[in-house]
Amino acid sequence: xxxxxxxxxxxxxxxxxxxxxxxxxxxxxxxxxxxxxxxxxxxxxxxxxxxxxxxxxxxxxxxxxxxxxxxxxxxxxxxxxxxxxxxxxxxxxxxxxxxxxxxxxxxxxxxxxxxxxxxxxxxxxxxxxxxxxxxxxxxxxxxxxxxxxxxxxxxxxxxxxxxxxxxxxxxxxxxxxxxxxxxxxxxxxxxxxxxxxxxxxxxxxxxxxxxxxxxxxxxxxxxxxxxxxxxxxxxxxxxxxxxxxxxxxxxxxxxxxxxxxxxxxxxxxxxxxx
Amino acid sequence: xxxxxxxxxxxxxxxxxxxxxxxxxxxxxxxxxxxxxxxxxxxxxxxxxxxxxxxxxxxxxxxxxxxxxxxxxxxxxxxxxxxxxxxxxxxxxxxxxxxxxxxxxxxxxxxxxxxxxxxxxxxxxxxxxxxxxxxxxxxxxxxxxxxxxxxxxxxxxxxxxxxxxxxxxxxxxxxxxxxxxxxxxxxxxxxxxxxxxxxxxxxxxxxxxxxxxxxxxxxxxxxxxxxxxxxxxxxxxxxxxxxxxxxxxxxxxxxxxxxxxxxxxxxxxxxxxxxxxxxxxxxxxxxxxxxxxxxxxxxxxxxxxxxxxxxxxxxxxxxxxxxxxxxxxxxxxxxxxxx
Ligand SMILES: Nc1ncnc2c1ncn2[C@@H]1O[C@H](COP(=O)(O)OP(=O)(O)OP(=O)(O)O)[C@@H](O)[C@H]1O
Ligand SMILES: [Mg+2]
Numbered sequence: 001x002x003x004x005x006x007x008x009x010x011x012x013x014x015x016x017x018x019x020x021x022x023x024x025x026x027x028x029x030x031x032x033x034x035x036x037x038x039x040x041x042x043x044x045x046x047x048x049x050x051x052x053x054x055x056x057x058x059x060x061x062x063x064x065x066x067x068x069x070x071x072x073x074x075x076x077x078x079x080x081x082x083x084x085x086x087x088x089x090x091x092x093x094x095x096x097x098x099x100x101x102x103x104x105x106x107x108x109x110x111x112x113x114x115x116x117x118x119x120x121x122x123x124x125x126x127x128x129x130x131x132x133x134x135x136x137x138x139x140x141x142x143x144x145x146x147x148x149x150x151x152x153x154x155x156x157x158x159x160x161x162x163x164x165x166x167x168x169x170x171x172x173x174x175x176x177x178x179x180x181x182x183x184x185x186x187x188x189x190x191x192x193x194x195x196x197x198x199x200x201x202x203x204x205x206x207x208x209x210x211x212x213x214x215x216x217x218x219x220x221x222x223x224x225x226x227x228x229x230x231x232x233x234x235x236x237x238x239x240x241x242x243x244x245x246x247x248x249x250x251x252x253x254x255x256x257x258x259x260x261x262x263x264x265x266x267x268x269x270x271x272x273x274x
Numbered sequence: 275x276x277x278x279x280x281x282x283x284x285x286x287x288x289x290x291x292x293x294x295x296x297x298x299x300x301x302x303x304x305x306x307x308x309x310x311x312x313x314x315x316x317x318x319x320x321x322x323x324x325x326x327x328x329x330x331x332x333x334x335x336x337x338x339x340x341x342x343x344x345x346x347x348x349x350x351x352x353x354x355x356x357x358x359x360x361x362x363x364x365x366x367x368x369x370x371x372x373x374x375x376x377x378x379x380x381x382x383x384x385x386x387x388x389x390x391x392x393x394x395x396x397x398x399x400x401x402x403x404x405x406x407x408x409x410x411x412x413x414x415x416x417x418x419x420x421x422x423x424x425x426x427x428x429x430x431x432x433x434x435x436x437x438x439x440x441x442x443x444x445x446x447x448x449x450x451x452x453x454x455x456x457x458x459x460x461x462x463x464x465x466x467x468x469x470x471x472x473x474x475x476x477x478x479x480x481x482x483x484x485x486x487x488x489x490x491x492x493x494x495x496x497x498x499x500x501x502x503x504x505x506x507x508x509x510x511x512x513x514x515x516x517x518x519x520x521x522x523x524x525x526x527x528x529x530x531x532x533x534x535x536x537x538x539x540x541x542x543x544x545x546x547x548x549x550x551x552x553x554x555x556x557x558x559x560x561x562x563x564x565x566x567x568x569x570x571x572x573x574x575x576x577x578x579x580x581x582x583x584x585x586x587x588x589x590x591x592x593x594x595x596x597x598x599x600x601x602x603x604x605x606x607x608x609x610x611x612x613x
Contacts, residue, residue: 039408
């Protein structure tokens, strides 16, 4: 056997992580998880159909009845109200994949292998959350196309802004799920725990209906729910109706806040795991 | 060249709640040799490997890999080690080749070397034909080999193999053994954990027997065998139900106490060589016990383990509380009984 060509850079030899290696490690892991998504075609198909199905069900089942609400009437059609909001639901649920995948990797010992390699301690988490971001973006684009077919009429530039804020929020949510995934004993628990967090946030929000009709206690919750802020920002951007600045600032604050809290929490957990 | 040991472990301790997984372990591995860490389920083997692979912080004690401290210099340690954990940590959804290339990239190897080294290892572990298939279609033996290949990408100076052959059929096990021998031939230092005495016997230069987080015996396989003091009489009964009686019978022929080593097998120290076999045969006949085998044989590591701990190596303790606590004490008793 030939002897190893000595790695050139000192950093490689001592295992020290530079920004360059951290980025390349994260890219390697992102690629791994994106390959996973593509290698599970049925999961890919159903997880894409699901949000599309939600759009169609809500539009055609509730759309007629909900148009009586003056808050929705101003949008002209329930489609224009719903779509920018349901984007948020999609990325919030999509981000739970981070919890499930990390718990599974942990259980199978794959995380042990990664942790024994001289790679950046942030790479697995960054790679996973970025993969979710890419997927979330793709699904939102597909939903938009379906929406356009059934009569969703957004403002072009505003729509891009809406998608950007929604996907960024999904990325921030992924970091919550990263902590959940690293703390759960297995992927089933990770999934169940994620859903317990996500369902109330998504449904007690302004995604499907304006919170004005909710009972007081729930309305207070819904109005302060980050998903409401992001849904309202997305809606205002995409339709040009209603105040943009307020919800947009709230959304950005939430995204920054979530990242500031959960990125260090998750990385620390990964680093110290036993 | 100074002969500083590749691995030095001193008084390593790690507790999980009440369980002392490592209760003051000392180990040394010389460069280019294999240390077999032998112990039953729950002995602390995996915990020890995890500490040495920088995956787990010890509560106290000290461990160095080629002079680098696993707690204070984990980054350096990680460049020197290769780990094949107890469960093959391969990515099910990637192909074999993608698995290896991914690990190579994470070692920050140059792209061309990632490719050539991956092909070389696929070839060496007889995975070239399956390289394009997703790992979820692999057999257990193929997964193990891929895991082993992944742990070798960086040409580690020390390799940790945690129960590398558990769950493999005899043929795949022999394959893995042969690959392990080849590695050591090339100068790799190896820490091998196993529950199989035969495996440690065949592969390891030095063996540390651990139980309840403590090293309870160490030495070469021969040293351990000779420490049990000679030959044993082994009896295999036809019906498992007769085993208790067989143990009683064997205990009656001399001072040494007999022990069960299997569902149907009992052994006792052959204090008077062939005469002990004759006595055993006579006693068994008197008791009208049906036996399928009666023999005098050299002690195996099974006997060593039995002698030290008072129980059989692969017997799983039902809980920590049930474990016989004083392995040494039991050994003392038996020694005394013989005098
Ligand atoms: N993460 C953990 N949390 C709690 N207890 C643990 C943990 N890891 C190990 N233990 C306990 O520590 C003890 C030693 O476990 P370890 O996995 O090191 O044993 P082992 O020798 O590798 O066993 P096996 O042959 O079954 O793999 C066991 O009693 C086990 O239950
Ligand atoms: Mg183990």
